[in-house]
Amino acid sequence: MPDNNDNRPAARPIRIGDTAPDFIARSTAGPVRLSDYRGRWLLFFSHPGDFTPVCTSEFLAIARAADRFAELDCALLAHSVDSLFSHLAWIRALRDDLGVAIPFPIVEDPSLEIAHAFGMVDAQSFSAATVRAAFFIDPDGVVRALTIYPLTVGRSVDEMVRTVAALQRTSxxxxxxxxxxxxxxxxxxxxxxxxxxxxxxxxxxxxxxxxxxxxxxx
Incomplete structure (x- = not known):
């Protein structure tokens, strides 16, 4: 059971203009450090959980749009609180059953450290079931836009691509x-x-x- 007397400081939600918190985590493509993406645009997006309907629809769409992000020189990095083993089993199911390979890394966050650092969940929360966040990060590591969606509503990949293009054009x-x-x-x-x-x-x-x-x- 979680300790109700947890003394972690309250996590301030990330705001536009903040430098994205750096982290190192295991991913489906090996160890990942967020700051390694400096020098190019990055879409860092989180989902509530593997093997869930809305998240599956989003990942299929983002994977199919990977070339569109690549044309904008925008890297893709996914996140959820599920374990690396869960991520690997999920992407295997998506490939084998639905015919879509996931070409971008998915980082694990079972301790919620990344979710707390980005303010995706409250410091006292021990569940990330409502996290569906996206952070648009520029080549200097600064958050230029962000979106937060509820568990039941899928995001528009076309809008994600458009947002990256608009941020680049107006930068x-x-x-x-x-x-x-x-x-x-x-x-x-x-x-x-x-x-x-x-x-x-x-x-x-x-x-x-x-x-x-x-x-x-x-």
Missing amino acids: DGSAMTPEGWQPGDDLLVPPELATEGVLAADNPTGWFYTLAKDARAR
Whole structure:
């Protein structure tokens, strides 16, 4: 039984702009250190448990989209509190029964140390059944976006890919992406923040809402 007098400090949830906590863990591809991914984008995503319906649907979809992430030079790293043996048995079942090989590592976290470090679960929690988190980490190891979903709702892999592309396109601060943006679409010009520019705009919305062609579009 867990000790109800656990004195671990409360884990602050990761926020945008935080450096992702480093860790070393066993994975289905051998030992993994998060900081080894520095220098490229990384999608670090967690799931509530192996051999579960929603997680299985997500992993099948992410595996099938692995080439799309690779085109963005974005690595994939999965996580759950299940043991390495469970991970290995699960990916064997997905390959043998459903015909999909999982090409990215899945790290184990039976002690919940990683889940606590990332604020995926409360410090006093001894279950990660509600964890379905994704952290979009830039080449400097900084979290640029994150999502948290409940146990019963699967994530959109198309939106994950789109988010990586949008973060990469806007990372230099020269543009912003409008709702539903896809690579090649028009971009939003960062708003004018000086009175002179605001008053000089051709129309009342021109200083804060202007779409422009993406000069990098193919």
